[in-house]
Amino acid sequence: MTGQNSHESSTLTAKAVKIGADAVQLHVAGQLDATGAPALSHVLSELLEGGTRNVELDFAHVDFISSTGIGTLIAAVGEFRDVGGDIVIANLSRELHEVFEMLDLLDYVTVK
DSSP states (O other), rough: OOOEEEESSSSSEEEEEETTTTEEEEEEEESSSTHHHHHHHHHHHHHTTOOOOOOEHHHHHHEEEOOHHHHHHHHHHHHHHHOOOOEEEEOHHHHHHHHHHHTTGGGGGOOO
């Protein structure tokens, strides 16, 4: 990936912007549900295969996350950590922050 990459499904868009040698900020918008989760998984896999090790997911415009979306995030965090990287979530809405808190995800996923 040279500078920007994007992907979209019917419920989710994801636009990647390179912010360092092995770091990307991924602007995600829409719903991270059974339709959107595979799109996010695809983008994250492409980034990982392309040498990206650190991703900041900007969730400022994510308005819904399903159990499928949660599972996608957990799997992706594990894959990035397996190669010495990480995924950080930024701009999580109050509602989604409560979901992460109820599921004890704040102990696993870094939220800033």
